[in-house]
Amino acid sequence: MENIIVIGGGLMGSSVAWKLAEQGAKVTLLEKQGQNFDHGSSYGASRISRSLGPKKDVFSYVHNRTVKEVKKLLTFLNKKGKKQAHKMEDIYSTSPVSYLYTRDQYDQIDKLRYKKQKNDYRRGSGDSAFRKFGVTLKPDQVLVREFREHSGTLDPHELIQKLRLAIGLKGGKIVFNQKVTKLVKKEDYFEIEVSNTESSKTKTIQAKKVVVAAGPYTVEVLKDFAPYFNRIITPKRVLVSYFKIAKKRYEKLSEKELKHIIAAQPMFSQIGKEYFSMIEKWDEDGRPIFKAGGHKIRHNIVDLDNAWHLIPRKKELKWIKKEFRKYFESLEIHLMKKDIERVDYCNCLYSMTRTEVPLVTHIYNQYGSVDKNIVVIGGMSGVGAKGCLGYGTIGANLILGNPEEPSKIYRRVAKAFGNYGVRLYTRKPRRGRLF
Ligand SMILES: Cc1cc2nc3c(=O)[nH]c(=O)nc-3n(C[C@H](O)[C@H](O)[C@H](O)COP(=O)(O)OP(=O)(O)OC[C@H]3O[C@@H](n4cnc5c(N)ncnc54)[C@H](O)[C@@H]3O)c2cc1C
Structure with a gap:
């Protein structure tokens, strides 16, 4: 029985896995590609990072939080290594x-x-x-x-490499060439069917908690657990x-x-x-x-x-x-x-939600009750990269059941990306309130 499985090792999956490992959680990241990240929303070497917005703007918050978290990540890596080899300029221009x-x-x-x-x-x-x-x-x-x-x-490729390195150093596991083909809930654990993309061998693993961060494949990964998700995000x-x-x-x-x-x-x-x-x-x-x-x-x-x-x-x-x-x-x-x-x-x-506001949220199972042992980080469309460690922090806190961080803005942001996701399934979302 695995403790926490993260499905997908792009910017979101790597960010949440790092924030979990950092807090001492036993985490395993499953990535269907090999070590070389050659396709995915996070592919490439540049994304615009920016933070112009009003005081309580949620997107500015996740950007600024990411900058802060990247500094922490680099401090950790530099402490572990012999040289001060990791610099902010590796990630940000x-x-x-x-x-x-x-x-x-x-x-x-x-x-x-x-x-x-x-x-x-x-x-x-x-x-x-x-x-x-x-x-x-x-x-x-x-x-x-x-x-x-x-x-x-910011350079997503560099950031993913550093996050992966840090996850390993903190005792987290990353397993490559593992494609999740089925995710179902059994009484109080998840059963995950995984196919090895090199050998085509299939195995089934069990996990207490799951984070789904499969980018454009999120709907496909959730097809059994939450089939309604195809109405919530679209690749x-x-x-x-x-x-x-x-x-x-x-x-x-x-x-x-x-x-x-x-x-x-x-x-x-x-x-x-x-x-x-x-x-x-x-x-x-x-x-x-x-x-x-x-x-x-x-x-x-x-x-x-x-x-x-x-x-x-x-x-x-x-x-x-x-x-x-x-x-x-x-x-x-x-x-x-x-x-x-x-x-x-x-x-x-x-992947994109109807209102283009991302989701970091617990979700409903197919019977209509919220399952607190699963979190989805998705619908990032063209805005996710600059805030990845902000979304990762919220996702990690949700799956660990941590109390909310005390700052007002954190709660506002977690609500904007969280409750919003739950509301999407039940009510028509309100447009235009967020920046
Ligand atoms: C053209 C373009 C321009 C953008 N511009 C900006 C920008 O300027 N600024 C900005 O902030 N953001 C921008 N973004 C958005 C940002 O790049 C994305 O929001 C972010 O990269 C999403 O990362 P992700 O981890 O959700 O998805 P991905 O990077 O796609 O990661 C998902 C991972 O899950 C893996 N996976 C999928 N299915 C499975 C499975 N079944 N089993 C195991 N693993 C699986 C995939 O292999 C992949 O590694 C842009 C995006 C695009 C496409």
Whole structure:
């Protein structure tokens, strides 16, 4: 009989398993992939990390909590190792974060966001946007730029590696190539059928408690225990492209232009199809590789396993390239089509709730009663990474039955992601209350 099983070793599963191991719990993480994380919502080397929001904003809280938890994690790893080898810069690249809105959007929603901020962001429109940021905007657009330590991007790949290392050092177990194929409840324990993805051998294990953090596969893992979950979260596919500026053109950029380009990444536009871009990494010859996509061009998925390998529509690839070029144009860096090299593309899958608010919650079993021995961390859509250790902390506290942390904001956040999940099944969710 295992004590606590965590299903899925992406950012959420690794975060919750670490927070459990840290508190001395006996935890085993089952991951269907091998040691090499080669697909999953957390795949890649960059996600936007940002924390601009009003005082009680739940997403800012999980971001800030994650920064704090990462510091703790690194202190632990550095104490265990001989050298101070683990640094915040391995995970976070601090850089201004640019948010683009239409004037209406800014007036309606985002005034609230910025009202209570400290003076570590700036906004501009029209000529002031050019004066402040060197960006040419359309007359009805507003640009907000956030300047905070650890806002910029975070590297999910690095973070997962460090979490895995720490889980092992704290006595937790990670077993790779273990695909959970069935999860059912027997009287007071869970029975979990696991298939070894290398040998195809199947075994059944038992556990007192379970955390499900299987990303886009969450509904599939819960198909027997909570079949209604297919109405609560839905897997979606989003396409991203990776670009480089062609060598000839790149070499012609002045140092000032280069600095300007870097300061304008990462960026996130709430206009239209919600274009985003960021620097994913730097290639061997020192050129940045940009990642770009549109959050609102989401596709439903018929076959999850196949969706990673689908060949994207030309129209979609073209749209991302066009937006990439347009953003550079607004920076007064003019690129010809041939100056932009597409290095790669990637089908990214994530799971999403109806209101795009994530879930960290106990759930109902199929008979309609809440089971406190199971927690789901899912529906993270395009916002999960920056708050992963915040969600992991709440998930670990829930499964251990810890009393809630005393701070008001913790309780507010746990309720927002927790009770909300339970309410989703019973009542229509209220829209627009959370940021
Ligand atoms: C295109 C895109 C852009 C994004 N941009 C941002 C951003 O800018 N900022 C931000 O904060 N967030 C962003 N996100 C969101 C963030 O990346 C995700 O919320 C986060 O990575 C979700 O992690 P996860 O652990 O829930 O899922 P995953 O990373 O998918 O992890 C699930 C794990 O479970 C394993 N698994 C699945 N089924 C089973 C099974 N049956 N048995 C055992 N193991 C199983 C999988 O192999 C995988 O390792 C973005 C996401 C996408 C897709």
